Amino acid sequence: MDNDFIKAEVSKIFDETVKIRRDIHMNPELGFEETETSQKIKNILTECGVEIQSAAGTGIVGILKNGDGIVAASRADIDALPISEENEVEYKSTVAGKMHACGHDVHTAIQLGAVRFFAENKDKWKGTIKFIFQPAEETTGGAKPMIEEGVLEYPKVEYIFGLHTAPEIEVGKFGIKYGKMHASSDIFEIKIHGESAHGALPQNGTDAIVIASQLINYIQTIVSRNIDPREEAVITIGKISGGKAENIICDLVEMKGTIRTLSPEVRSYILDKMHNSVVKFVETLGGSAEVSVRNGYDSVINNDEVTAMLENNIKELYGEESIVKIDKPRMDVEDFSFFLQKAKGVFFRLGVRNEEKGIIYDLHHPRFNVDEESIRYGMELQIKNLINILEMGE
Structure with a gap:
């Protein structure tokens, strides 16, 4: 025409x-x-x-x-x-x-x-x-x-x-x-369970905040040390909350974030890590974890x-x-x-x-x-x- x-x-x-x-x-x-x-x-x-x-x-x-x-x-x-x-x-x-x-x-x-x-x-x-x-x-x-x-x-x-x-x-x-x-996007939520104790007696509890601080670094290594740097991927933890008072060992931390990738294979790899490796990592530190992921756009x-x-x-x-x-x-x-x-x-x-x-x-x-x-x-x-x-x- x-x-x-x-x-x-x-x-x-x-x-x-x-x-x-x-x-x-x-x-x-x-x-x-x-x-x-x-x-x-x-x-x-x-x-x-x-x-x-x-x-x-x-x-x-x-x-x-x-x-x-x-x-x-x-x-x-x-x-x-x-x-x-x-x-x-x-x-x-x-x-x-x-x-x-x-x-x-x-x-x-x-x-x-x-x-x-x-x-x-x-x-x-x-x-x-x-x-x-x-x-x-x-x-x-x-x-x-x-x-x-x-x-x-x-x-x-x-x-x-x-x-x-x-x-x-x-x-x-x-x-x-x-x-x-455009990237894919998935939303994840992680609940880290520890055990409460008095702040003066930390040996009697399992500090979910300490576990969470180490978990944040571990999650970032999923991209920086496990994904080919020529691939595009980013994990963002955008929200974290936990604790009841300044003198109590925290027994629950919740964090939320997003996973963005361009390759379906990389996306699948990261989601597997979130569902399995994150749980095992938290367990090695004495806590337990629940991971849920809501799949977004491809x-x-x-x-x-x-x-x-x-x-x-x-x-x-x-x-x-x-x-x-x-x-x-x-x-x-x-x-x-x-x-x-x-x-x-x-x-x-x-x-x-x-x-x-x-x-x-x-x-x-x-x-x-x-x-x-x-x-x-x-x-x-x-x-x-x-x-x-x-x-x-x-």
Whole structure:
């Protein structure tokens, strides 16, 4: 499809799409509470004649079928954050303590713009597109329950695209990375049991605080002395508590933390160490330990074939200077990872930064904002991504 045609069609719907973004921005909702946002999405999908399915409570899937061919998908997350907005803009959040501080309103608007494009230009493509509007990316994750409810099946999705606003990248540019892009994350809790005694008679007890202090050092050696230093992994102990009084030997210490890795093999190794070696280590010091781990998001690993297509699409639309090659993977998490385990796809970053307009603040900051021209770029590129994939089936 001609690039000029895509840009011309996007220009026709750009202003309306910006209005949609602002409306969503003004009315933020937290994970699995996005009832109004979901209804707004349904209304637009209905206007466009798109089949609608619900999943994971507030999640929505719009299905647009247009003859035989490849089944492709794009995903937008729709939830906001529990942050009070400090921007003084006409579309400032009207809900106290809630804000779209991660750009999910932008993701949703871009995807709705793409829906309108494909619904109005059925003579230009063949196949099936699933537009996935996912709840709760910021909390427990809506991707996995949506997948478990079959959003990638019937018909089965073969390719999928996702994007995220990038305040570190200038508007009009895109961040891409082959292979590993985001880390996995698991949350652990350790309870160290000792035996209480009077502080003047420490020999009569087992000090859980002393054990915990040594355990912290031991846990850090799991990465520094057991993992190949060329692998990416970090264990963070972010909370520790214990003790009842200044003159009592502590009998219980609780600590909580996270494990972040990029390799599934390294992740498995560390989790095994946490479940087994930590318990044995505490036992050698006279105490006992309970370890529990709550699995979080998996690593985002982009498909090389689809990433190469994305790179070429950016070059064709905007020139090579619009590509920002990301050298190192990010250690933050993104549950788009679960979609990439089921379909070939790529997750990329959409530049939204504009220093002249004061749009410089990072994600999750109360003054985070975007240059709304990024919505135009996001729509154009996602449309081209889907078009190129669908053309493979012709």
